[in-house]
Amino acid sequence: xxxxxxxxxxxxxxxxxxxxxxITFVHNALPNEIVYxxxxxDKKDFSIAKAINFEKTSKxxxxxKCEYYEKCGGCDFQHIAYDYQLKLKADILRSIFKxxxxxxxxxxxxxxxxxxxxxxRRVKFQCAGKxxxxxxxxxxxxxxxxxxxIADKAINEFISGDDCIKKEIxxxxxxxxxxxxxxxxxxxxxxxxxxxxxxxSFVQVNRDINIKMVKTVVDSIRQKNVNRVFxxxxxxxxxxIPLAAYxxxxxxxxxxxxxxxxxxxxxxxxKLANIAKSIRKNLTKxxxxxIKPPDCVILDPPRAGAKKVVEYIDRNKPEYVLYVSCEPSxxxxxxxxxxxSYIIEKVTLFDxxxxxxxxxxxVELKFDQNKNGSLY
Ligand SMILES: C[S@@+](CC[C@H](N)C(=O)[O-])C[C@H]1O[C@@H](n2cnc3c(N)ncnc32)[C@H](O)[C@@H]1O
Numbered sequence: 001x002x003x004x005x006x007x008x009x010x011x012x013x014x015x016x017x018x019x020x021x022x023i024t025f026v027h028n029a030l031p032n033e034i035v036y037x038x039x040x041x042d043k044k045d046f047s048i049a050k051a052i053n054f055e056k057t058s059k060x061x062x063x064x065k066c067e068y069y070e071k072c073g074g075c076d077f078q079h080i081a082y083d084y085q086l087k088l089k090a091d092i093l094r095s096i097f098k099x100x101x102x103x104x105x106x107x108x109x110x111x112x113x114x115x116x117x118x119x120x121r122r123v124k125f126q127c128a129g130k131x132x133x134x135x136x137x138x139x140x141x142x143x144x145x146x147x148x149x150i151a152d153k154a155i156n157e158f159i160s161g162d163d164c165i166k167k168e169i170x171x172x173x174x175x176x177x178x179x180x181x182x183x184x185x186x187x188x189x190x191x192x193x194x195x196x197x198x199x200x201s202f203v204q205v206n207r208d209i210n211i212k213m214v215k216t217v218v219d220s221i222r223q224k225n226v227n228r229v230f231x232x233x234x235x236x237x238x239x240x241i242p243l244a245a246y247x248x249x250x251x252x253x254x255x256x257x258x259x260x261x262x263x264x265x266x267x268x269x270x271k272l273a274n275i276a277k278s279i280r281k282n283l284t285k286x287x288x289x290x291i292k293p294p295d296c297v298i299l300d301p302p303r304a305g306a307k308k309v310v311e312y313i314d315r316n317k318p319e320y321v322l323y324v325s326c327e328p329s330x331x332x333x334x335x336x337x338x339x340x341s342y343i344i345e346k347v348t349l350f351d352x353x354x355x356x357x358x359x360x361x362x363v364e365l366k367f368d369q370n371k372n373g374s375l376y
Contacts, residue, residue, distance in 0.1 A: 003055065013088075027040075034054070073134065120205045122171065123168065127165070184236065186242055216362060228248075237267070241263070342368060
């Protein structure tokens, strides 16, 4: 075992230190801790190790609440006090932007989650025979669980009664679990606004943070002089339909058939079909759009990022871009292209996933004709 001082934190939540000068990523180790670690993978340029004993522990370390925490792959930040989870996430975001896109971000607005446990309204379960489970850490084998500390209480009740079903269990905003059609309540953004969506369509996991995120995007666009928006990876209309409810013309693009169908049904039901529509399109292949480019683009891609959408933006230069991302490394990669013609106006970190290293980032960009490569 080697003694190692933990200097910082890496994306993915591992502590970073050095053993004999070689960068070492250490599982279960926090900044400023001194740990005895066992190397579990030795690569050419770095090693991966596991903290076994602690000579000095961080004052931010707490006892994990979940009895499955050591084994289950669902959470990896439960041993960290919540305030410090937020600080670490902002540090991780800052360092990824610096390393990948060579951008220094001083101000990151951090939006915390009202609930830090039992916030997930959808969870993908694995089965061990008839018993409910989740993937183990770094493995495709399930660990049997009887309850989950981050799943909504109604989902926990659902899994306590039945044999396991190997699929995603979704809680609708009317508190019914696993309906064919669920409800997404956006009344906190626009009075009495709710969307109905088909099972299998994407919905953001954390109700409170989703509302805060949609409100931020919608308020920001309403303050600009924007008439037309393209919403890439628009899903069931989480951002688009509230914008349309405020009279803004929106076209959404998404590859999921059910999401596109739900979007257009909602637009019709809400009498917004004249200003809001969704078009089915695969956005990872090269594409063009035969509708006049908009003055504002929202994009909210899956983890792989949005290379082709960024190429579209680069060709058409809409005045505003609001990039929502659940994967900071692909966001940072995509910003390398955008930084030649856009300035970053604001960066917000939304803590969609407490107790894990994951988070959502919103980067608000504005086209700048005089841009010559620097982002500020
Ligand atoms: C992170 S979700 C965001 C959805 C929506 N903006 C929201 O807030 O609910 C990503 C969306 O991208 C869609 N998607 C995934 N791969 C895609 C692709 N290759 N082309 C177009 N859309 C895709 C999914 O169907 C999903 O709706």
